[in-house]
Amino acid sequence: MCGIVAVIHADPSSDSAAADLHDALYLLQHRGQDACGIATCGTGGRIYQCKGNGLASKVFNDGERVAELPGFMGVGHLRYPTMGTASGSEAQPLFVNSPYGICISHNGNLLNSVPLRQFLDQEAHRHINTDSDSEILLNIFANELNDSGKARVNADDCFKSLERTYKKCEGSWACTAMIAGLGLMGFRDPYGIRPVVIGSRKVEGRTDYMIASESVALEFFGCRPEDIRDLLPGEAVIIVKGSEPQFRQVQPAASYTPDIFEYLYFARPDSIIDGISVENARFKMGEKLAATIKTELGPERLAQVDVVIPIPETSNTSARAVAKHLEKELITGFNRYIFRTFLMSSQRLRRSGVRRKLNAMSAEFRDKNVLLVDDSIVRGNTSLEICLMAREAGAKSIIFASASPPIRHSHIYGVDLAISDELIAYSKTPAEVATAIGADMVIYQTLPDLVAACAELSPRGRDCQFESGVFSGCYVTGVPDGYFEHLERIRSSLKTKAGTTPQDVAERKGGGNKRSKTPKAAGHTANGTTVDGDLSQAAARVQLEPDQSLVTPPSQDISLHNLND
Numbered sequence: 001m002c003g004i005v006a007v008i009h010a011d012p013s014s015d016s017a018a019a020d021l022h023d024a025l026y027l028l029q030h031r032g033q034d035a036c037g038i039a040t041c042g043t044g045g046r047i048y049q050c051k052g053n054g055l056a057s058k059v060f061n062d063g064e065r066v067a068e069l070p071g072f073m074g075v076g077h078l079r080y081p082t083m084g085t086a087s088g089s090e091a092q093p094l095f096v097n098s099p100y101g102i103c104i105s106h107n108g109n110l111l112n113s114v115p116l117r118q119f120l121d122q123e124a125h126r127h128i129n130t131d132s133d134s135e136i137l138l139n140i141f142a143n144e145l146n147d148s149g150k151a152r153v154n155a156d157d158c159f160k161s162l163e164r165t166y167k168k169c170e171g172s173w174a175c176t177a178m179i180a181g182l183g184l185m186g187f188r189d190p191y192g193i194r195p196v197v198i199g200s201r202k203v204e205g206r207t208d209y210m211i212a213s214e215s216v217a218l219e220f221f222g223c224r225p226e227d228i229r230d231l232l233p234g235e236a237v238i239i240v241k242g243s244e245p246q247f248r249q250v251q252p253a254a255s256y257t258p259d260i261f262e263y264l265y266f267a268r269p270d271s272i273i274d275g276i277s278v279e280n281a282r283f284k285m286g287e288k289l290a291a292t293i294k295t296e297l298g299p300e301r302l303a304q305v306d307v308v309i310p311i312p313e314t315s316n317t318s319a320r321a322v323a324k325h326l327e328k329e330l331i332t333g334f335n336r337y338i339f340r341t342f343l344m345s346s347q348r349l350r351r352s353g354v355r356r357k358l359n360a361m362s363a364e365f366r367d368k369n370v371l372l373v374d375d376s377i378v379r380g381n382t383s384l385e386i387c388l389m390a391r392e393a394g395a396k397s398i399i400f401a402s403a404s405p406p407i408r409h410s411h412i413y414g415v416d417l418a419i420s421d422e423l424i425a426y427s428k429t430p431a432e433v434a435t436a437i438g439a440d441m442v443i444y445q446t447l448p449d450l451v452a453a454c455a456e457l458s459p460r461g462r463d464c465q466f467e468s469g470v471f472s473g474c475y476v477t478g479v480p481d482g483y484f485e486h487l488e489r490i491r492s493s494l495k496t497k498a499g500t501t502p503q504d505v506a507e508r509k510g511g512g513n514k515r516s517k518t519p520k521a522a523g524h525t526a527n528g529t530t531v532d533g534d535l536s537q538a539a540a541r542v543q544l545e546p547d548q549s550l551v552t553p554p555s556q557d558i559s560l561h562n563l564n565d
């Protein structure tokens, strides 16, 4: 999903913007685990940059490298790749030296990157060095800003360039950007799909600003809740050094439809996005899920449920609500927690990650009818392993409840869910999903209930809407013709070429019932049938075309100012 951040200190002699950005990267780490980076700007407009593959603690060597990044302002990024490759050269912030020296951090996906790439090549004559859509967005903006034809630009030039950029780009974006010597920018797509907030703090009577994906980073920076606000759909902010922020609607809002996946899974529970507390939304999801469970089970079966068990970490809040409303005991059945497994880059890592991350506490399962609650069942890696662990620990029966509806469609706005065949609910009924993951029954939240759980808390009113295309197949932006086919082709091909393991390739080719290397994981469903076939069959439908021509050939890794290369 990617995390973005930007900081500007009022004191131009400050050299500690990087320290604030580094703190924010830790607080937003859950948004992207593949790569991260910081770019700062010091006196004289010099840009310093440190980025690379890995968690913030690794890339910045537990904070030691922050000292290499002087300056009073800067931008930061955490990457969860959704387009292009996992190459270190696609780590962000991305930098372009002409015009003026611009750095960008992008959360989202461009839907028209192919024609934009052609435009940049054929008409703007700008070299795109990676397969990243974010580099395209950066260069479209740079090209527009260059058209101002000035030696030095001002905020108005930047706003006007953004207006033209918005006319050219389609898709989702929340961005922070820095122009050397000038200041910072933040801007949000015209649908408000991706989140971005701005806040301020007072330091010795002067005001520092931070822009970030989630309010939790701003609170840590020292912003009071009343000094934090969301950027609106189509809105941009520019903070010229030494000045107050200037806001402008660079394109009229097309809708106000934040991605519902943020509330369900991506954001931290202690964040507030578009006025909705993520924690409260998850609690409401649990309340509504409890009502569905009651209806689906009926009184007799419900009475047989012994305990409710959350699947750590994200479902903890909704499971608490489920237990409360069903009047069942809530127990910690799985210990926790290393990192998010869904964000890992390959099927092999995701599956072994679940085992490493979660361990069933046997005493809590033995001879019990358990109701397991998770926020979502996406590829089914977690639920499958969890059900196996629960059975190994002695569970008598397993009902698996999901706080989200079945996920049957691609996510096209910044989540790595491009290939719908990878989704375990793709063309399956809930009963078939139960068989595939080894549960006795799967119960899903309904989409109207999921939407209502968020809308009932929204200051925009109960009729407010959300982007929920992964559940409905309807996307707020519309989808360009041929987009899915194109995406599937390049993603399959790029994954093979850049960083996907041979095991994953074998799985994708349907060449293995080696679903998991863990012997325990090659398990059986409740009714005794093997579950291996299910996922590998789905994977077999994805045709690998290793020599399929890409948008551009995979780029060479030529990094700019990249201290980690």
Ligand SMILES: O=P(O)(O)OC[C@H]1O[C@H](OP(=O)(O)OP(=O)(O)O)[C@H](O)[C@@H]1O
Pocket (backbone or CB within 6 Å): 265, 311, 312, 313, 314, 315, 339, 340, 341, 342, 343, 374, 375, 376, 377, 378, 379, 380, 381, 382, 383
């Ligand atoms: O069906 P899957 O493909 O396994 O994806 C769904 C799971 O992935 C996420 O957990 P994750 O471990 O990423 O993070 P968390 O600790 O925040 O729950 C999510 O919370 C589900 O548990």
Ligand SMILES: NC(=O)CC[C@H](N)C(=O)O
Pocket (backbone or CB within 6 Å): 001, 002, 079, 080, 081, 082, 083, 084, 090, 106, 107, 108, 109, 110, 132, 133, 134, 413, 414, 415
């Ligand atoms: N998850 C995201 O927002 C990804 C941003 C961008 N599309 C990339 O792949 O780097």
Ligand SMILES: [Mg+2]
Pocket (backbone or CB within 6 Å): 311, 312, 313, 314, 315, 374, 375, 382
């Ligand atoms: Mg989880």
